[in-house]
Amino acid sequence: xxxxxxxxxxxxxxxxxxxxxxxxxxxxxxxxxxxxxxxxxxxxxxxxxxxxxxxxxxxxxxxxxxxxxxxxxxxxxxxxxxxxxxxxxxxxxxxxxxxxxxxxxxxxxxxxxxxxxxxxxxxxxxxxxxxxxxxxxxxxxxxxxxxxxxxxxxxxxxxxxxxxxxxxxxxxxxxxxxxxxxxxxxxxxxxxxxxxxxxxxxxxxxxxxxxxxxxxxxxxxxxxxxxxxxxxxxxxxxxxxxxxxxxxxxxxxx
Amino acid sequence: xxxxxxxxxxxxxxxxxxxxxxxxxxxxxxxxxxxxxxxxxxxxxxxxxxxxxxxxxxxxxxxxxxxxxxxxxxxxxxxxxxxxxxxxxxxxxxxxxxxxxxxxxxxxxxxxxxxxxxxxxxxxxxxxxxxxxxxxxxxxxxxxxxxxxxxxxxxxxxxxxxxxxxxxxxxxxxxxxxxxxxxxxxxxxxxxxxxxxxxxxxxxxxxxxxxxxxxxxxxxxxxxxxxxxxxxxxxxxxxxxxxxxxxxxxxxxxx
Numbered sequence: 001x002x003x004x005x006x007x008x009x010x011x012x013x014x015x016x017x018x019x020x021x022x023x024x025x026x027x028x029x030x031x032x033x034x035x036x037x038x039x040x041x042x043x044x045x046x047x048x049x050x051x052x053x054x055x056x057x058x059x060x061x062x063x064x065x066x067x068x069x070x071x072x073x074x075x076x077x078x079x080x081x082x083x084x085x086x087x088x089x090x091x092x093x094x095x096x097x098x099x100x101x102x103x104x105x106x107x108x109x110x111x112x113x114x115x116x117x118x119x120x121x122x123x124x125x126x127x128x129x130x131x132x133x134x135x136x137x138x139x140x141x142x143x144x145x146x147x148x149x150x151x152x153x154x155x156x157x158x159x160x161x162x163x164x165x166x167x168x169x170x171x172x173x174x175x176x177x178x179x180x181x182x183x184x185x186x187x188x189x190x191x192x193x194x195x196x197x198x199x200x201x202x203x204x205x206x207x208x209x210x211x212x213x214x215x216x217x218x219x220x221x222x223x224x225x226x227x228x229x230x231x232x233x234x235x236x237x238x239x240x241x242x243x244x245x246x247x248x249x250x251x252x253x254x
Numbered sequence: 255x256x257x258x259x260x261x262x263x264x265x266x267x268x269x270x271x272x273x274x275x276x277x278x279x280x281x282x283x284x285x286x287x288x289x290x291x292x293x294x295x296x297x298x299x300x301x302x303x304x305x306x307x308x309x310x311x312x313x314x315x316x317x318x319x320x321x322x323x324x325x326x327x328x329x330x331x332x333x334x335x336x337x338x339x340x341x342x343x344x345x346x347x348x349x350x351x352x353x354x355x356x357x358x359x360x361x362x363x364x365x366x367x368x369x370x371x372x373x374x375x376x377x378x379x380x381x382x383x384x385x386x387x388x389x390x391x392x393x394x395x396x397x398x399x400x401x402x403x404x405x406x407x408x409x410x411x412x413x414x415x416x417x418x419x420x421x422x423x424x425x426x427x428x429x430x431x432x433x434x435x436x437x438x439x440x441x442x443x444x445x446x447x448x449x450x451x452x453x454x455x456x457x458x459x460x461x462x463x464x465x466x467x468x469x470x471x472x473x474x475x476x477x478x479x480x481x482x483x484x485x486x487x488x489x490x491x492x493x494x495x496x497x498x499x500x501x502x503x504x505x506x507x508x509x
Contacts, residue, residue, distance in 0.1 A: 007380050011377055012377075015369055094339070094341070
């Protein structure tokens with residue numbers, strides 16, 4: 001059974017990627033151009049605001065470090081929340097574990113992130129990026145992002161089956177969440193008196209796991225590493241528990 | 255008929271009951287639920303009705319069984335198949351099952367319109383745990399039988415309804431189950447294809463240790479079944495030889 005779940009997940013992932021890159025003529029090139037163009041535009045627009053407060057890499061590096069994982073996170077949650085209702089036909093036809101559906105979305109988002117990260121690494125060389133040993137923490141950062149993304153995707157996918165309006169609520173929450181997370185705002189530019197509030201946000205730690213090694217060429221604070229691991233483990237565990245609790249009921253509610 | 259002495263396939267249903275809860279409010283909203291909890295808004299009615307789809311079902315199936323299920327609409331036939339397929343978990347009792355199950359129901363396989371025919375064939379296999387390599391080996395034969403060789407790399411959204419049904423039917427029937435569950439599916443597509451499909455289905459049934467078929471067509475059941483179950487109101491009314499049960503069932507209609 002575990003083996004056949006793996007076959008299904010692989011298949012879904014391969015097809016999601018094939019679909020994404022087939023839809024446009026430029027294919028994979030477009031999926032690189034898209035973040036590059038967006039990062040360039042945002043860098044021009046916002047670097048005036050934050051020019052004094054960024055690390056040695058400047059605002060462009062910070063954006064690169066934080067915007068891509070943020071988009072990955074919102075894709076996990078936004079797409080993940082629809083995962084079960086869009087799998088209705090399959091769930092009524094074959095007995096397959098429901099966790100596969102949010103897992104598919106989370107894996108897809110993470111794969112996309114990793115691909116664009118590797119390709120963009122070449123480009124950011126030109127905005128002053130120099131690799132350092134601290135980059136070796138990035139696999140852990142990605143793992144934390146994935147664990148958190150899957151956990152929240154699993155919970156919201158189940159919630160959306162029971163309360164369909166949650167889908168819209170989630171997109172609103174994601175928008176609001178963006179503004180209280182240091183995605184645009186450099187970590188170093190967070191006002192001292194507001195810092196404790198920023199630190200209530202789990203995304204703060206998840207993003208700092210990317211920002212410190214990429215923007216500042218240093219390891220994230222120990223507090224951040226520990227909390228990022230804890231937060232993502234708790235989210236993944238909570239997601240798994242919710243899935244385990246509702247796995248037999250979902251099919252009656254679709 | 256082939257003997258299935260080498261097959262370990264078996265199904266045991268012990269006192270199986272299945273409750274459907276139908277909720278008065280089909281689209282509950284989180285907003286209303288939260289406001290209700292905070293006593294700020296009118297509480298949404300969450301009344302539910304319990305409908306017993308299956309009730310005290312004791313059955314066992316072993317290799318060589320070709321079972322037909324008859325009964326009126328709503329008798330619990332499809333629910334029984336879904337319980338056996340593991341899609342519905344029974345509310346009471348237990349299901350003990352050994353063997354690789356392939357259900358063939360009418361809902362379709364969730365073919366993805368954007369994906370090509372070949373990719374959808376891969377997906378159909380993957381849903382049953384069959385690897386891509388294995389499914390690609392079968393793909394030539396699948397597309398030939400479905401008469402869709404020219405459309406193998408065409409996205410399924412450009413297929414006609416008949417073409418899609420042909421491909422779905424042929425993909426799933428290329429998988430050899432130990433337990434085959436059929437719900438009113440006996441071939442698909444247009445008239446010419448249907449004859450081919452019936453032949454393919456009969457061959458598949460021939461090779462499969464346990465076959466359970468829901469059908470309203472007594473002709474089909476007389477041809478393929480060696481045991482008939484008659485369900486009424488979620489209960490097994492009769493379980494026995496084909497002619498005996500069908501005769502009783504049809505009399506029940508006249509009365």
